Amino acid sequence: MAGMLFSLAACGTKTEGAENETEQGNILIAYFTWADNTVVEDEEAAIQSALSHYESVGDTADYSGVDATSSASVLPPGNTAQIAEWIQQRVGGDLFSIVAAEPYPSDYDACMDRASDEKAENARPELAEHVDNMDDYDVVFLGFPNWWYTAPMAVFSFIEEYDFSGKTVIPFCAHGTGGIAAGVRDITEALPDSAEVLEPIGIYRGDMDTAQAEIDNWIDSLGIELPAAQNTEETEMEDSRKIRLVLDEGEMIVELYENSASDDLLERLPMTIGFEDYNGTEKISYLDSELDLSNAPGECTPQAGDLTYYAPWGNLAFFYQDFRNSPQLIPLGRIETGGEYLENLDSYTEVTIERCAD
Numbered sequence: 607m608a609g610m611l612f613s614l615a616a617c618g619t620k621t622e623g624a625e626n627e628t629e630q631g632n633i634l635i636a637y638f639t640w641a642d643n644t645v646v647e648d649e650e651a652a653i654q655s656a657l658s659h660y661e662s663v664g665d666t667a668d669y670s671g672v673d674a675t676s677s678a679s680v681l682p683p684g685n686t687a688q689i690a691e692w693i694q695q696r697v698g699g700d701l702f703s704i705v706a707a708e709p710y711p712s713d714y715d716a717c718m719d720r721a722s723d724e725k726a727e728n729a730r731p732e733l734a735e736h737v738d739n740m741d742d743y744d745v746v747f748l749g750f751p752n753w754w755y756t757a758p759m760a761v762f763s764f765i766e767e768y769d770f771s772g773k774t775v776i777p778f779c780a781h782g783t784g785g786i787a788a789g790v791r792d793i794t795e796a797l798p799d800s801a802e803v804l805e806p807i808g809i810y811r812g813d814m815d816t817a818q819a820e821i822d823n824w825i826d827s828l829g830i831e832l833p834a835a836q837n838t839e840e841t842e843m844e845d846s847r848k849i850r851l852v853l854d855e856g857e858m859i860v861e862l863y864e865n866s867a868s869d870d871l872l873e874r875l876p877m878t879i880g881f882e883d884y885n886g887t888e889k890i891s892y893l894d895s896e897l898d899l900s901n902a903p904g905e906c907t908p909q910a911g912d913l914t915y916y917a918p919w920g921n922l923a924f925f926y927q928d929f930r931n932s933p934q935l936i937p938l939g940r941i942e943t944g945g946e947y948l949e950n951l952d953s954y955t956e957v958t959i960e961r962c963a964d
C-alpha cells in the first residue's frame with residue numbers, strides 16, 4: 607500500500623522554488639543549480655552518470671533512494687534550489703534562478719569538463735534572465751553548488767552584472783565531499799568592499815534529506831532584520847495563514863504556505879474531521895473533494911511536522927516521521943506549535959480545524 611501511495615514516477619516536477627519571481631521585496635534569494643541549467647533527454651543515463659561519479663570520488667553517502675525523482679541533482683529541484691526554497695519558507699523574499707544562456711550537459715562528466723574549461727578561462731557565461739529591480743533588495747542570499755572547488759562561473763557573471771554596494775550578501779552552498787572549498791572566498795572577492803558578507807552555510811548532498819532544520823537554525827543565528835513595513839505586513843499575512851487544530855490536550859498551530867491548495871484548505875475552514883494513522887509515518891484524513899492544485903508544487907520531501915495533501919487519494923497528511931520525495935504530495939504548511947500532540951492525532955475521531963485570524 608505504501609508503495610502505491612508513494613510510488614515514484616520517472617519524471618521530476620519543477621517546484622515553485624525553482625521559478626523566478628519578480629514581485630518586489632527586500633530579500634532576494636538568488637541561486638544557481640545544475641537542474642535549471644541543463645536539458646535532460648535521458649533521465650536514467652543522466653542520473654546514473656551522477657551516481658557513478660559520486661562513487662568514483664569515494665562519496666559513500668547512501669544514495670540508494672536516489673532515482674528518477676530524487677534526481678542526484680540533475681532533475682529539479684536541485685540541491686541549491688531546494689535550500690533556496692527552505693530559506694524562502696523561513697524569511698520570505700523573492701526567488702531567482704541564475705540560468706546560463708547555454709545549458710550545461712546533463713551527463714555528469716561532460717558537465718564537469720565544461721565547468722573545468724570555464725573555470726580555467728575564468729569565463730563569464732552569458733545569463734538567460736536578469737533581475738530588473740536589484741536596487742529594491744538590501745539582502746541577497748546567494749546560493750551555488752561547489753563546482754571545481756569554487757562557484758560555477760555563471761555565479762560570477764551574476765555578481766558582476768549588478769551593483770552590490772551596501773548590500774548584505776549571505777552565501778549558501780550545496781556540495782559534495784569537497785565542502786564549500788573556495789566558493790565563499792571567491793564570491794567575497796568578487797563583491798565590492800561595501801557589501802557585507804554574513805556567515806555562510808554549506809550542505810553536503812548526502813545530508814539534504816535532513817537539512818531543513820539546520821537551515822532554519824542557521825538563518826535564525828544570522829540575526830537579519832526585516833524592515834519594519836515588511837515585518838508588519840508579513841506578521842499580518844502570517845496570522846491570516848495560520849490554522850488551529852483544537853484538541854483535548856491543547857492546540858496545534860500550523861502555518862500554511864502560499865499555494866492554491868493551501869488557499870483552498872483555508873477557504874473550507876472551519877471543518878471537523880477525524881484522523882487515522884498511515885504507515886507509521888503520517889496521520890491522514892480524507893477530504894470530501896479535491897483541493898485546488900492549479901498553482902501548487904507537484905511534489906515534496908516531507909519532514910516530521912509537515913502538513914501535506916496527497917492528491918491521488920485526496921487526503922491531508924501530517925507527517926510525524928521524515929519521508930522520501932513523493933510526486934503529487936503537495937506541501938500545505940508546517941506545524942509551528944503543538945507538534946507534541948501529533949503522534950496522538952489518530953485517537954481523535956473529530957478534530958475542529960479553524961483559522962487563527964478569526
Ligand SMILES: Cc1cc2nc3c(=O)[nH]c(=O)nc-3n(C[C@H](O)[C@H](O)[C@H](O)COP(=O)(O)O)c2cc1C
Pocket residue numbers: 638639640641678679680684685686687714717718719721750751752753754755756780781782783784785810811
Ligand atoms: C560540474 C560539477 C563540478 C562539481 N565539483 C565539485 C567539487 O569540486 N567539490 C564538491 O564537493 N562537489 C562538487 N560537485 C558536486 C556538487 O557540488 C553537489 O552535488 C551539489 O549538491 C549539487 O548542487 P545542485 O543540485 O544545486 O547543482 C560538482 C558537481 C558538478 C555538476
